[in-house]
Amino acid sequence: MSDTAMKPEPYTLAGQTYSLAGPGDYFALLKPRVMSLVIFTAFVGMMAAPGGLNPLLALVSLFAIAVGAGASGALNMWWDADIDAVMARTAGRPVPAGRVPRAEAAAFGGFLSALSVALLALASNYLAAGLLAFTIFFYVVIYSMWLKRSTPQNIVIGGAAGALPPVVGWAAASGTAPLEPWVLFAIIFLWTPPHFWALALFRSGDYERAGIPMMPVVKGEASTRRQIFAYALILAAAGLAPFLLGMAGYLYLAVSAALGAGFVWLAWKVYRASEGDYASAKKLFGFSIIYLFALFAALLIEAVAATYL
Template sequence: MAITGEHGALKGTDLGLSEADPRDYFALLKPRVMSLVVFTAFVGLIIAPGNIHPFIGAVAVLCIAVGAGASGALNMWYDADIDAVMSRTASRPIPAGRVTRDEALTFGLVLSAFSVITLGLLVNWFSAGLLAFTIFFYAVIYTMWLKRSTPQNIVIGGAAGALPPMIGWACVTGSVSWDSFVLFLMIFLWTPPHFWALALFKQGDYGKAGIPMMPNVAGVESTKRQIFIYAIVTALVGVLPYWMGFASAAYGLLATGLGIGFVWYAFRVLRMSPADEKMKPAKSMFGFSLIYLFALFATLLVDGLMTSLGA
């Protein structure tokens, strides 16, 4: 929207109005992050013991997706100032001037309430409570507090991204278990090496935004060591579903191989030369980490589907 006056053309956002189209509101949901949340939640729902009606299961996944999107919108509302100075986020709807902060806040709050209430009414209130806690943890504990105050922001804040498989599990069982906690740990421990690898080659961006990411606070060498340690622990935990009996031997073999690969990529980061300005090992580690987590949960999903079909 543009209005012409004696001082020339004014943008709608200059008047507190929105120039957004549906694609901008979809972008507020952080669809790439939401897709991972939906996928891991769906895996938790499928491999949980017990049965759930397909329609109720679909409603549960939809509510978790909407809740994840609501978290993303609230995150973008609060982080609009730092998004504007980072190259990878400057084109988001709020810093780009297509959506106002007030609209993003309202959008996020409405979606949060809708997702939690619908999940509680149609599935169960325990899973709805977990979803509400996840939204609160990401939007308030991580976004408003941890992200700007401590280099451990990703470590502690990673809990929000690790809870979806437990929510999916709770949708079926009405509770959580040690098995579902292992699914949580797999993502929780994977998050620091995944994001610290990104932070290594985006260190300048985080520095401009004033975010105390680990490389900016503790230095590159310390971050490299911590990535390597976390990668080893992540690889070990990744095999636990097999040893605890809720994943197949095929999963165990795949998790072992992928875990070795994850540690190898982390070792390459550890040995990365300070002269490598492009930080290619860190970029490779970041890319492989996505494959690692997706492959593990995809295999768990296949295991769960084969079990449910009696294969």
């Protein structure tokens, strides 16, 4: 029996559609891979902030941030169900696949949004809760509902939502949002376009079918490759900022310099690749994930060492 055949299907009773989806389908609504990045960068923001929360409250705060990220994912899947259905990469998601009704996904995401913000306000402070609420709003309304379908700069501007978690984490731990967490915000913000445009290069057919104006679809491959390389140069320089501002030490400097050089080299190979050759774009996409996790892991190691050693 195929996986599809084993999946529970929604049913209709008295004109109302109900779901027979399993726990795994609701977990998938939360976009767990995206959530893992949010949790990690928010945790680094918490650990790098001065002061610190009670360990239990810190755990609750991190859980609230994770729930907020999951809520954003569920609301995004609710809104994007129509375009997800025509894209090979997303057609198997719970809503377009018919396992979870759209209304149910919307209610699930809305409930989790309210829960996450209230929980963070209780566990930490109103500044962190307000930043989390703004992050959810920005991702769902500004990015998903507006930018994604209207401009090739969707990822550039919309990347602000994915860049906010370390600021939220910092605010949760300290009750403030000074320059330092915004430097971390800037790194993720600059990382987002080359990361997603590398994916868009070898998935451009999906985006074109869905009518999403991603950069390769609207401006072409050559322009996209040039912009990927330009962003890589800026990102590599910005990645050094935490060391230059005294936020990080020599471990971070070594990691940032080495990985920044690797990012630029792979972006150069993307720039030099011929049209229709996506091998270098796939390598850059995979490396970009390693790059961001490694940068924040170095910050985390140094923060832990400074606190406990």
